[in-house]
Amino acid sequence: MEHAEHPSYLQHHFADSQQQEETAKLGMWIFLLTEVLLFGGLFAFYAIYRAWHPEMFVEAHKVLDIPMGALNTFVLITSSLTMALSIRAMQVNNKKQTIWLLVATLLLAATFLVIKYFEYSHKFHLGQLPGKYYTYEGITAANPHIFFSIYFTMTGLHGLHVVIGMAVITWVLIRTIKNNFSSEYYTPIEMTGLYWHLVDLIWIFLFPLLYLIG
Amino acid sequence: MSSSASVNYLNEFKGIKSWLFTLDHKRIGVMYLFGVMISFLLGGVFAVVIRLELLNPGMDFITADTYNQMFTLHGAVMIFLFIIPAIPAALGNFVLPLMIGAKDVAFPRLNLASWYIYVIGAVFALYSIVAGAVDTGWTFYAPYSTTTSTSVISMTLGAFTLGFSSIFTGVNFIATVHKLRTPGMTWFKMPLMVWALYATAVIQILATPVLGITLVLLILERAFGIGIFDAAMGGDPVLFQHFFWFYSHPAVYIMVLPGMGIISELIATFSQKKIFGYKLIAYSSMAIALISFLVWGHHMFTSGQSELASVVFSFLTFFVGIPSGVKMFNWMATMYKGRIKLDSPMLWAMSFMFLFAIGGFTGIMLGAISIDIHMHDTYFVVAHFHYTMMGGTVIAFFGGLHYWWPKIWGRMYNETLAKISVFLVFIGFNMTFFTQFFLGSQGMPRRYYNYLDKFQPLHAFSSYGSWVLAAGFVLMAYYLIHSLYKGEKAPNNPWGALSLEWQTQSPPVHHNFEGEVVLDHDPYDYDTRMVIDDKLIKK
Amino acid sequence: MTENVHSHHHILPLSLYFTIAGILFVLTGITVGVSYYDFGSFNIVVALTIAVIKGSLVALYFMHLRYDNKLYGAILVLSLVFLSIFIGLTMIDTLYRGEIQPIEGSVINENAIIYEQNK
Numbered sequence: 001m002e003h004a005e006h007p008s009y010l011q012h013h014f015a016d017s018q019q020q021e022e023t024a025k026l027g028m029w030i031f032l033l034t035e036v037l038l039f040g041g042l043f044a045f046y047a048i049y050r051a052w053h054p055e056m057f058v059e060a061h062k063v064l065d066i067p068m069g070a071l072n073t074f075v076l077i078t079s080s081l082t083m084a085l086s087i088r089a090m091q092v093n094n095k096k097q098t099i100w101l102l103v104a105t106l107l108l109a110a111t112f113l114v115i116k117y118f119e120y121s122h123k124f125h126l127g128q129l130p131g132k133y134y135t136y137e138g139i140t141a142a143n144p145h146i147f148f149s150i151y152f153t154m155t156g157l158h159g160l161h162v163v164i165g166m167a168v169i170t171w172v173l174i175r176t177i178k179n180n181f182s183s184e185y186y187t188p189i190e191m192t193g194l195y196w197h198l199v200d201l202i203w204i205f206l207f208p209l210l211y212l213i214g
Numbered sequence: 215m216s217s218s219a220s221v222n223y224l225n226e227f228k229g230i231k232s233w234l235f236t237l238d239h240k241r242i243g244v245m246y247l248f249g250v251m252i253s254f255l256l257g258g259v260f261a262v263v264i265r266l267e268l269l270n271p272g273m274d275f276i277t278a279d280t281y282n283q284m285f286t287l288h289g290a291v292m293i294f295l296f297i298i299p300a301i302p303a304a305l306g307n308f309v310l311p312l313m314i315g316a317k318d319v320a321f322p323r324l325n326l327a328s329w330y331i332y333v334i335g336a337v338f339a340l341y342s343i344v345a346g347a348v349d350t351g352w353t354f355y356a357p358y359s360t361t362t363s364t365s366v367i368s369m370t371l372g373a374f375t376l377g378f379s380s381i382f383t384g385v386n387f388i389a390t391v392h393k394l395r396t397p398g399m400t401w402f403k404m405p406l407m408v409w410a411l412y413a414t415a416v417i418q419i420l421a422t423p424v425l426g427i428t429l430v431l432l433i434l435e436r437a438f439g440i441g442i443f444d445a446a447m448g449g450d451p452v453l454f455q456h457f458f459w460f461y462s463h464p465a466v467y468i469m470v471l472p473g474m475g476i477i478s479e480l481i482a483t484f485s486q487k488k489i490f491g492y493k494l495i496a497y498s499s500m501a502i503a504l505i506s507f508l509v510w511g512h513h514m515f516t517s518g519q520s521e522l523a524s525v526v527f528s529f530l531t532f533f534v535g536i537p538s539g540v541k542m543f544n545w546m547a548t549m550y551k552g553r554i555k556l557d558s559p560m561l562w563a564m565s566f567m568f569l570f571a572i573g574g575f576t577g578i579m580l581g582a583i584s585i586d587i588h589m590h591d592t593y594f595v596v597a598h599f600h601y602t603m604m605g606g607t608v609i610a611f612f613g614g615l616h617y618w619w620p621k622i623w624g625r626m627y628n629e630t631l632a633k634i635s636v637f638l639v640f641i642g643f644n645m646t647f648f649t650q651f652f653l654g655s656q657g658m659p660r661r662y663y664n665y666l667d668k669f670q671p672l673h674a675f676s677s678y679g680s681w682v683l684a685a686g687f688v689l690m691a692y693y694l695i696h697s698l699y700k701g702e703k704a705p706n707n708p709w710g711a712l713s714l715e716w717q718t719q720s721p722p723v724h725h726n727f728e729g730e731v732v733l734d735h736d737p738y739d740y741d742t743r744m745v746i747d748d749k750l751i752k753k
Numbered sequence: 754m755t756e757n758v759h760s761h762h763h764i765l766p767l768s769l770y771f772t773i774a775g776i777l778f779v780l781t782g783i784t785v786g787v788s789y790y791d792f793g794s795f796n797i798v799v800a801l802t803i804a805v806i807k808g809s810l811v812a813l814y815f816m817h818l819r820y821d822n823k824l825y826g827a828i829l830v831l832s833l834v835f836l837s838i839f840i841g842l843t844m845i846d847t848l849y850r851g852e853i854q855p856i857e858g859s860v861i862n863e864n865a866i867i868y869e870q871n872k
Binding site: 013014037040042048053131133 | 725
């Protein structure tokens with residue numbers, strides 16, 4: 001143990017690569033916990049206002065486009081699958097497959113954003129906007145602008161996470177192409193995967209809460 | 215030893231770049247130390263200005279608007295730039311890996327990033343001072359914060375950014391404690407300071423993200439009028455208080471828990487006795503971390519929250535007293551029949567016990583709804599939280615700073631001046647703030663620029679106290695800076711402590727320890743071990 | 754040493770990933786389908802139950818929680834526990850205002866949107 005081989009990716013303050021990998025993973029999970037609580041603030045908002053104005057939420061959610069939301073759910077789940085498979089490909093040293101799967105993940109993420117863009121622009125057009133910018137007149141219940149404040153902050157923060165995820169995936173993609181990883185060491189892809197699955201996980205809750213039951 | 219002692223983390227690499235790009239937790243800790251000390255100076259100046267203005271009723275030398283900005287900046291700078299990072303990020307960064315026998319923290323780059331983010335957050339905060347300082351109080355309560363014309367956005371952006379710095383430190387410490395303990399150091403062989411830092415880190419990662427999202431919502435409310443905190447638009451400003459205190463109440467334990475960790479170290483070391491109830495102190499740190507999340511509503515008894523919520527929060531609040539009391543009794547039991555050495559760090563520790571006891575008891579009083587309804591937003595509350603924050607955390611921080619100073623710099627300070635300094639701070643602090651308990655109980659509201667003539671004598675006394683306090687800190691600054699240049703060379707283990715950081719040289723080498731770390735005793739085995747001339751020997 | 758690293762990485766069969774993705778697709782279909790039926794207050798229960806199942810599948814298999822150190826799962830659960838504390842204690846306030854003492858207040862702004870819409 002004292003004189004174990006010292007691979008280039010092993011940082012000096014770790015005893016071996018297993019300790020390094022476990023530490024990275026622990027750090028990543030703690031980071032994911034902070035993400036859950038960051039979004040948690042918005043889920044709390046949702047819960048409180050929905051309890052106050054249930055009729056308004058039911059009425060307002062009907063203007064959201066279920067087919068678009070459902071399509072995006074399929075897109076995001078598929079991207080989660082390609083992400084998971086890209087890690088598996090690296091575990092069996094299939095670098096080429098990892099690259100293609102990461103590219104697929106990126107494309108799916110972009111598709112998600114494009115669909116989101118169409119949804120957003122439609123709502124901008126109709127004046128279904130947050131707070132004081134709300135001008136839509138098709139909802140009779142009181143305070144519908146609050147629903148759209150919540151809708152835009154939740155999906156907006158989620159969209160921001162998708163964009164950040166794409167940046168990180170691009171970074172690990174470049175590093176994969178540069179031959180930085182192998183079945184021995186692929187921690188950055190694995191960490192990116194965990195992050196990306198969390199983005200998917202949050203959408204799995206956002207979709208029914210906003211689109212299906214309001 | 216003499217040949218290798220000349221090379222250490224301070225002089226192995228030279229030049230400003232070797233500091234700005236360092237990944238060494240010790241250097242990052244020292245850079246944090248500079249940051250928090252400058253902030254403490256800045257926040258302290260604001261405090262003295264506030265006290266000077268309050269010397270007489272009416273205007274003394276600043277306008278009411280300037281006064282509002284002064285107390286806001288005093289609070290925001292002291293909380294976000296000084297107290298929160300002071301013990302974990304500055305002292306903790308330095309001692310945590312040393313105490314567990316690690317070469318560094320788990321994520322050194324994240325650690326450096328955390329310092330840079332701290333600096334960026336500080337720049338935002340400073341910018342808000344230049345660009346029409348905020349006058350909301352450090353709590354940024356809606357609806358005032360969403361309507362005032364002062365620079366709320368840059369200050370909240372600053373606090374938001376500083377939150378990330380705090381989260382990074384928390385992530386780092388938890389991973390470090392879990393994964394980088396030296397072989398043989400089980401959870402219950404860790405020094406209590408490490409337990410305290412661990413509990414602190416748990417709060418940092420759980421609470422800070424909620425502050426982040428709250429401040430984002432506040433900024434959105436201000437910039438785009440999303441209406442969620444605006445009663446006129448069907449929103450609810452009280453929700454801001456819930457969101458804010460869900461972070462900020464646990465945050466007061468981010469401040470005080472690591473201070474309690476320091477006190478555990480100091481009491482055991484300077485009593486030269488096995489700490490009483492090690493496991494209970496360790497568990498009580500975790501209990502405080504947990505309970506701190508259940509009590510935030512006691513800041514809101516008069517906010518219009520439901521009576522049911524007030525009763526529940528009041529009930530839960532009393533539970534926090536239990537783990538704090540456990541610690542207090544264990545420290546006293548440790549001192550009982552110990553071989554107490556009254557070096558200056560121990561004097562800070564004993565000041566802490568006295569002042570924090572008062573802060574804690576008045577906290578229990580304020581946790582009772584019937585009392586709080588009357589005392590809310592009076593000087594009684596101001597006095598209470600200064601006894602916990604300053605009498606607790608700040609005093610503990612300086613105790614820790616004096617304790618580890620020889621390890622950080624390899625130099626000793628002037629002990630006589632240090633004793634005078636702790637004496638001045640203790641007297642000045644009590645003059646300033648004990649007075650405010652009387653002011654508050656007689657109805658003097660906090661944050662007021664003007665007051666009735668009958669309060670003048672007490673206000674004046676409090677202001678005189680602030681000068682004594684300031685004199686104590688100025689003296690401290692003098693002898694600490696002096697010690698950097700002229701201080702006597704410090705031995706490796708000046709206090710005869712048993713934890714690992716004292717078994718390496720002062721200052722430590724770049725990788726903390728020469729060779730393998732040998733751990734053959736618990737951190738508080740004073741019954742079987744003693745230190746003579748830097749040598750650890752069995753009795 | 755190298756042996757150690759290998760045994761540490763758990764390689765799951767490809768079929769498992771596809772099965773999980775398949776179940777996720779089916780569940781998405783179901784949750785969309787049932788949303789067109791009105792179960793009253795049970796709507797949220799149905800939708801959240803399906804979401805919890807989907808989320809658990811992602812966490813257990815895609816995120817490997819089922820095969821990894823239990824500590825990571827505990828961290829995720831911890832985040833959810835504290836989120837529930839946050840939401841729960843806040844709602845003890847928001848749901849029970851004015852239940853013991855009546856709220857005595859008056860309109861701050863006659864022309865506020867909230868009142869316009871109630872007219």
